[in-house]
Structure formats: structure tokens, C-alpha cells
């Protein structure tokens with residue numbers, strides 16, 4: 001623990017221009033050298049599934065591993081208590097489609113608080129590694145796992161890396177300083193204790209490199225602005241041109257002729273502390289890693305390789321879109337990732353605010369096209385950090401994200417530090433349910449076009465089956481869609497069509513179940529799956545009927561992509577409709 005503490009401290013102090021990269025190599029070098037020893041079935045599947053028989057063999061290896069942990073699922077219907085309650089109360093069409101992510105912080109970290117959020121519809125709990133200690137995060141993770149195991153909730157866990165950006169060093173008190181118009185300030189990397197009048201210390205050694213006289217320095221996307229008047233060695237002498245508050249850890253951006261001077265790419269996406277946080281998260285069993293300040297696909301690809309080689313397990317990697325550079329490489333980043341977070345907070349520091357709505361719409365559209373879940377994050381209900389009711393504009397913003405068919409919405413400070421976290425969650429819940437209903441009534445999903453994403457024939461067949469399934473379920477006004485899936489691919493392909501009936505995804509892989517928690521309209525269930533598809537179907541229908549959740553006359557559409565573990569059996573991709581008798 002002492003080592004972790006030291007590193008954390010170092011990185012919140014000064015970013016060395018090369019130090020962080022060296023450390024990253026150190027962490028990464030270890031698993032790379034063992035490449036070839038740990039062959040991972042999942043990795044094989046994605047690469048080799050285009051080569052027929054071999055793919056079946058590899059999937060066979062994996063399914064054998066997977067079923068090891070699920071031996072006692074026979075006759076068990078792993079439906080979470082919240083979905084079950086919602087289903088009983090509101091029926092199939094009443095199930096909420098948009099998923100909800102809550103950032104956990106000091107205002108909601110007791111077991112009771114967490115349970116209230118789980119009951120209120122939190123699908124994913126996000127831990128921002130920028131704040132607090134690993135022990136604090138460990139405690140939250142364990143509490144959530146306890147709630148899942150002992151009380152039947154199904155809340156997935158996400159860690160969000162700190163990353164690094166050019167910031168003002170936090171000297172402790174005073175918490176903020178006012179800069180008056182025309183006042184002269186020095187920007188430096190020289191370290192000093194306490195605060196020094198008219199001096200701002202940056203955390204990045206190279207902050208002034210490439211910056212010219214006449215350039216502007218903007219605090220936190222517009223809190224205050226300075227014009228560079230003189231370069232003095234590594235320091236900058238600046239005049240305040242737009243007065244405002246200088247907060248500790250404020251983000252610094254540099255502008256020339258109205259355009260951002262992009263210095264982010266000089267910094268590593270994953271610092272040494274981030275790698276330690278990632279190791280910590282994986283060993284604590286989190287389901288998602290959200291990577292801050294991704295600039296290109298490489299950061300995501302490297303991390304996914306690292307996880308598959310070192311841990312041989314499936315942990316979903318989400319790329320956070322919050323830099324100008326990430327917008328330039330958007331499509332390759334989405335393709336490389338398991339999902340995207342539109343991190344509007346930091347994004348709004350790098351691009352003009354008026355561009356955020358169109359950028360958001362473009363990203364949500366592209367993610368759906370490429371079949372990757374997308375989370376819309378930051379300031380959705382910002383006023384609720386302080387007040388018990390949202391502004392009308394905030395409700396309109398939430399509705400707009402739902403109208404765009406985002407998979408998930410995220411609370412930040414509203415749940416982490418605000419006193420009205422549960423209320424904010426219920427505002428998200430009610431607002432999204434309302435917009436979902438309107439979208440169904442208006443038949444808006446009929447206009448959704450899908451891009452073909454499958455490369456192999458098998459993948460293309462799966463995709464067409466899912467598109468047809470969604471169309472049939474809507475046109476025939478069926479009650480529910482059941483999909484049997486080991487890796488969640490079919491469930492996500494159906495979800496992509498945003499169909500009216502709820503999608504129940506039956507899987508025997510608990511990591512697939514937790515990952516599907518972020519997917520629009522999918523209720524994941526953990527159950528036993530055999531190679532006998534007909535037996536799987538009738539058993540799950542019986543179990544749901546026994547619980548009184550489905551009744552005689554209900555009609556369900558059933559989709560399956562279970563690939564049998566024996567190569568002598570054929571791949572079972574099917575679509576069928578059953579009326580409950």
C-alpha cells in the first residue's frame with residue numbers, strides 16, 4: 001500500500017515528460033514477454049471465427065471453461081430483483097430500456113445508500129479513480145458485490161481511470177483565487193509550498209513548450225482567460241483578459257486564433273497510476289474499465305491485449321471521448337473498444353460548448369451503427385448537486401439523449417456528492433421511460449437503418465436474424481424477445497434495432513450477464529445452457545411461468561446463437577415464435 005500511495009502522490013504532483021511512459025512500459029513489458037503461453041479462447045474466437053471449424057473448436061474450449069462456474073444453475077432463473085419487480089408491476093412493455101450509471105462518492109457509499117440506488121434502478125456503479133483511496137474503492141466494490149450476491153441485485157461495476165491532463169496544482173487552501181481583469185500572473189512549473197500571489201503552478205513540465213506570445217490560456221473551459229505576454233525560460237507571464245475564479249486542479253487549455261493548441265497527445269493515456277488502478281480493478285472483479293482521455297485506438301487495443309494475456313478474462317474496455325484528438329479518430333476508437341462514454345465535461349473544455357449537442361448525436365449514431373454501447377455522461381442533472389429539482393433544460397437534455405437512443409445515462413456529482421442522488425436517479429428513470437414510450441408510440445425505430453458489421457458469413461447471418469427478429473417483434477406486437485447467448489453478441493445485435501418488446505438475454509456466463517447491463521433494452525439472466533436448444537427454451541419458459549412472470553397466451557420471439565461444444569454438431573442459429581400454453 002505504501003508504494004501505491006507514493007505513486008498516486010507523484011502523479012498528482014508533476015507529470016514528467018518521459019517518466020510516465022517508462023513506467024507504462026515496465027508494467028506492460030511483463031505480460032508481453034509471456035505472450036504465447038496464455039492462449040485465450042475468447043481472443044481466438046474473435047480472430048478465427050471467420051475460419052469455420054477452427055472457430056467452433058475454440059468456442060468449445062471456452063464454453064467448457066465457462067460452464068465450470070455454472071454447474072449448479074440447473075433449474076435456476078437468474079433474474080435480478082429490480083427487473084422482476086418492474087416486470088410484475090408494469091408488464092413487459094413497462095421495463096425501462098435506457099440503462100443508468102451512477103458515480104459513487106462520499107454521499108452514497110454506505111451499504112444502505114448503495115442498496116437504495118440499486119433499488120432505484122442503478123445498472124452500473126462507476127468509481128472514478130481520480131478521487132479517494134484504493135481501499136475506499138475496494139470497500140464500495142465489495143458492498144455492491146455483497147448486495148448482488150445476498151439480495152439479488154445485478155449492478156455491474158466500472159472503474160474510470162484518472163489519466164493525465166494539464167492542470168493547476170492543488171496547493172490546498174485557499175480553495176480558489178479570483179483573477180481580476182488586467183492583472184498580471186506568472187505560470188510556472190517551479191514547485192513551491194502553500195500559495196504564492198499571482199502565481200499559477202502547472203502540473204506538466206512541458207506546459208509552455210510550443211506556446212507563443214499572444215496565445216491564450218483558458219481555465220476550466222472558460223472560468224477565466226489569460227493572454228501570454230512574455231516567455232521567461234519555461235515560465236509564462238500573462239495578463240488576465242477575462243476575469244474569474246481559479247480553482248485547484250483547474251484544467252488548462254491553450255488557444256491560438258480561436259483554435260485549440262492540442263497538447264494532450266504529448267501525455268500518456270494511461271499513466272503508471274492508471275495501470276495500478278486497472279490491476280486493482282481487475283483483481284477486485286470489475287466489469288468495465290472506462291479509459292479517460294483516449295486519443296486513438298492504440299490505447300484501447302493495448303489495454304485489451306494486456307487484459308486478455310495477463311488475466312485471460314473478459315473485462316469490457318470503454319473509451320471516453322473527451323479530447324479533440326479522439327474526435328479526429330472516432331471511428332477507429334469505437335471499433336477498437338467495447339463501448340464509448342461521451343464525457344461531455346472534459347470534452348466541453350476542448351471544443352466550443354455549442355458543438356457538444358451535434359458531436360453527441362454523431363457519436364451515439366455511430367456507436368449504434370458499429371454495435372457498441374454508448375453512455376452519455378456529465379451535467380445531465382447538474383443543478384441537482386445542490387437543489388432537489390432539476391431545471392427544465394436538464395430534463396430536456398436527458399430526454400434528448402434518450403431520443404438519440406443512447407444505451408445509458410450517467411450521474412456524476414449528482415450521486416457522488418449531492419444530497420439528492422436517489423431523486424436524481426428517479427428523474428433519469430422517469431424521464432427516460434417517458435421518452436421511450438413516446439418513441440414507441442411514434443414508431444420512431446422503424447426509421448433506424450443499420451450498417452452491416454459482420455465480416456464472416458456466420459456473423460452476417462446472425463446480424464440479419466437479429467434485424468428480422470426486431471422487425472417481427474415490433475410488427476406482430478409480440479410480448480418479449482428471448483435470446484440465448486454465451487457472449488452477448490446476438491443480444492446486442494437485437495438491442496441495436498431498439499425494438500419495442502424487452503429483450504431477455506439468457507446466458508451461462510456471468511461476465512456476459514454483467515456486460516449486457518449496459519446495453520439498451522436488455523435484461524440479462526444467468527442460467528444453465530446446454531447444447532440442446534429446445535430444452536433450454538422450454539426450461540426457461542417454464543421457470544418464468546412458475547414465477548408468474550409470463551402467462552398463457554403471451555407470445556415470445558426466440559433467437560439463439562448457441563454454438564455447440566462438439567464439432568460434429570451444427571451451429572444453431574435460429575428464430576422462432578412461441579405462444580405460451
Ligand SMILES: Nc1ncnc2c1ncn2[C@@H]1O[C@H](COP(=O)(O)OP(=O)(O)OP(=O)(O)O)[C@@H](O)[C@H]1O
Nearest residue numbers: 103104105106128130131132345346412413416417
Ligand atoms: N470517490 C469520490 N470521492 C470524493 N469525491 C468524489 C468521488 N467521486 C466523485 N467525486 C466528486 O464528484 C464530482 C463529480 O464526479 P466525477 O467523478 O463524475 O467527476 P468528473 O470530473 O466529471 O469526471 P472525470 O474526472 O472522469 O473527468 C467530482 O468533482 C468530485 O468532487
Ligand SMILES: CC(=O)C(=O)O
Nearest residue numbers: 343344345346377378
Ligand atoms: C465523465 C468525464 O470524464 C467527463 O465528463 O469529463
Ligand SMILES: [K+]
Nearest residue numbers: 160161162292
Ligand atoms: K476519471
Ligand SMILES: [Mg+2]
Nearest residue numbers: 322343345346
Ligand atoms: Mg473527464
